[in-house]
Amino acid sequence: MLDKKSLSERDICSKYILPAILQAGWDSASQVREEFTFTAGKIIVRGDKAKRGPTKRADYVLYHKPNIPIAVIEAKDNNHSLGDGMQQALEYARSLDVPFVFSSNGDGFLFHDKTNSTGTIETELTLDEFPSPQELWKRYRVFKELSDENEEIYTHEYYSDPDGKTPRYYQHIAINRTVEAVAKGQNRALLVMATGTGKTFVAFQIIWRLWKSGAKKRILFLADRDVLIKQTQINDFKPFKSAMTRIQHRQIDKSYEIYLTLYQSVTGNEDNMNIFKQFSPGFFDLIVVDECHRGSVEVDSQWRAVLDYFSEATHIGLTATPKETKTVSNIDYFGEPVYTYSLKEGIEDGFLAPYKVIRIDIDKDLEGWRPEEGKQDKYGKTIKDRIYNQKDFDRNIVLEQRTELVAARVTEFLQKTDPYSKTIIFCEDIDHAERMRQMLVNMNPEEVQKNDKYVMRITGDSPEGKAELDNFIDPEQRYPVIATTSKLMSTGVDAQTCKLIVLDQTINSMTEFKQIIGRGTRIKEEYKKLFFTIMDFKKATELFADPAFDGPPIQIYEPGDDDSVVPPEPDDDTELDEAEDGPGFDDFPEDEEGEEPGEGEYEEAEKRKKKLKYYVDDVPVQVIGERVQYYGHDGKLITESLKDYTKKRVSKEFTTLDDFLQNWTEAEKKAAILDELEERGVLLEALAEEVGRDYDPFDLICHVAFGQPPLTRAERANNVRKRNYFGKFSDTARAVLEALLDKYADEGIVNIEDINVLRVQPLDSLGTPVELISAFGSRDDYLSAVRELEEELYKAA
DSSP states (O other): OOOGGGSOHHHHIIIIIHHHHHHTTOOTTTTEEEEEEOOOOOEEEETTEEEEOOOOEEEEEEEEETTEEEEEEEEOOTTSOTTTTHHHHHHHHHHHTOSEEEEESSSEEEEEETTOTTSOSEEEEEGGGOOOHHHHHHHHHHHHTOOSTTHHHHTOOOOOOTTOOOOOHHHHHHHHHHHHHHHTTOOEEEEEEOTTSOHHHHHHHHHHHHHHTTSOSSEEEEESOHHHHHHHHHTTTGGGGGGEEEOOTTOOOTTOSEEEEEHHHHSSSHHHHHHHTTSOTTSOSEEEETTTTSGGGSTTOHHHHHHHHTTTSEEEEEESSOOBOSSOBHHHHHOSOSEEEOHHHHHHHTSSOOEEEEEEEEHHHHHOBOOOTTOBOTTSOBOOSSOBOTTTBTTTEEEHHHHHHHHHHHHHHHHHSOTTSEEEEEOSSHHHHHHHHHHHHHHOHHHHHHOTTSEEEOOTTOHHHHHTHHHHHOTTOOOOOEEEESSTTSSSOOOTTEEEEEEOSOOOOHHHHHHHHGGGOOOBGGGTBSOEEEEESSSGGGGGGSTTTTSOOOOOOOOOTTOOOOOOOTTOSOSOOOTTTOOOGGGSOOOTTSOOOOHHHHHHHHHHHHHHOEEEOSOOOOEEEEEEEEBOTTSSBOOSOHHHHHHHHHHHHOSSHHHHHHHHHHOSOHHHHHHHHHHTTOOHHHHHHHHOTTBOHHHHHHHHHHOOOOOBHHHHHHHHHHTTGGGGSOHHHHHHHHHHHHHHHHHOHHHHHSGGGGGSTTGGGTOOHHHHHHTTSSHHHHHHHHHHHHHHHTSOO
């Protein structure tokens, strides 16, 4: 008779759990997914290196249809109780947004029913009592309040890509919740998804399902940047083929079903306003508003006029940064989000890149600068006598040596890491962006001589710079490498390989800050882009500490009886105040061709700015503070010292030094403890940079967390040699251990634990791995000798 207790978890799955599922009527090909991995594994940054952590994987996910998951099953071997997997299964169910949860050890099932349809949440079932697909689907529909007559809408499958691209788990949730809301008659819906999580792909799948099911026949997709429309049309929306058109050149053709256009194409002046009025108010069934945090949320905006005109249509808003101030509100218009997937969630799942921050403080920024009486700028203009500080620099007054210092620190960072790391420098305005470009050109003469597009200003007034935007965001194109900009690249720019974001711009808007940070959050592993760095010269990253940065959107706008706009109060989350220095060049809207206003408008704006700016070239500046901050375990920046943070994190895992030493000694592989600590947020590589790179992680932890005097790896290796520990081994075995000891002194403990170390220098010169292992007797004897070597290394002196 088969001893169930001796079976592995996978044996329990194949011999008991899967047969019970199939016996209940579930189709193995279309309704059952085994060992379903749904996250990519959080990226853990180690100094200048990064690696992925473990993924999340459910033993079974059950589907009504391929796009509708409804149940999760977590399995354990038979040495566990029936419900031992339930808490893990509930966590996965929350992530996957499914209501039915099962745990099993092969004897039966513990069934957790979030719908509470029978009045009992958890029930024990025998293997023969596993519910059928029909039973769970019936409960699901009641729970979701889905009617029979609309079943074709909410069950219609997503577009099946020939290349095999399918929605990620959170995209499934966003699509399903929106389609279900529309099927139930909801006419406005809001999706909040962090930059880089595929909002446009989600929009396409929503439109596809509603269009193919016949629920919506004519659809309008609105965006506010020409580049967004182009990217959408040729990429995510490509399957619409001949049913799709783009409104441009003020030409209307009513024979299509899917329309894409810029807000600016149908608003902005009387001619444009007449364009959308060529359609009847009931022409469109569905309007999808991309980046809806922009003009569409303002009650009296011309963009809003488009939505009001097509008020009979269903309106769906997409944004990474919902705007909630005392004057404007996404929630007031679209309603509470049907789904939110935050930056923190994206980073934790491994779909978005984490970041580290280099905060640089400049003396004149913090202390201020006051000109002496009668002081003139470089053009002979007498400087108004007052104290100028961080908010003034590059807006009202230019300290040219400050620009030089910023450019020098950016250059130094790139030369130390990778001179070809794509970099965006956000400046106060176009004048600042141009001066920064010139300074970087002069500081990188060798790179500029190789290609004069190494540094480029990409702003709204520069046709040459804008023409290079596509090359900047194309991973295959090396140039441009550094882009100086103001506002043009703060949103809608899919810079997948951007590794450095430089903030030399005063940012008063949380919306704008989140959009700027979003330029770096995309991952491109094949180009070694797993994380990015933010270099902050203007204290902008203090906004990371604001609860509004990655918290749920909360409506604070209170519409009056006439729904009129309330005048903004000081310190509101409004866009940058340009009252003092006139409109920024990048603030001019594009027309339907994506073109900018005429030169005359830019010249007038430039004159207004230059009249108000002083240019000073003889005031020295210096860095008075610099701090590196890392993305922490809780999703917040580590603001305390790295030593204090490490001590706190280690103490949560090991209460005393003896506790740590016992775990270290008993660990079969030390790498397992180090990996676990790093997954808990202990940044050993960064700590080594601060404390000393010659120390073993063991000594870093003992020293920083428990106050023990550290030994370098070389000192530990020498202590082993002094003990004449190798005398009992044969000549070949002794040579192997001595080489491993040298390897430890150079590289640390992790590398010598890997048996593949026998294939690399200098051990490969001693013989083949088989020959070297045979010198110890057997593979187990070799591994035992390595563990004994580790004991000698960490033995008290």
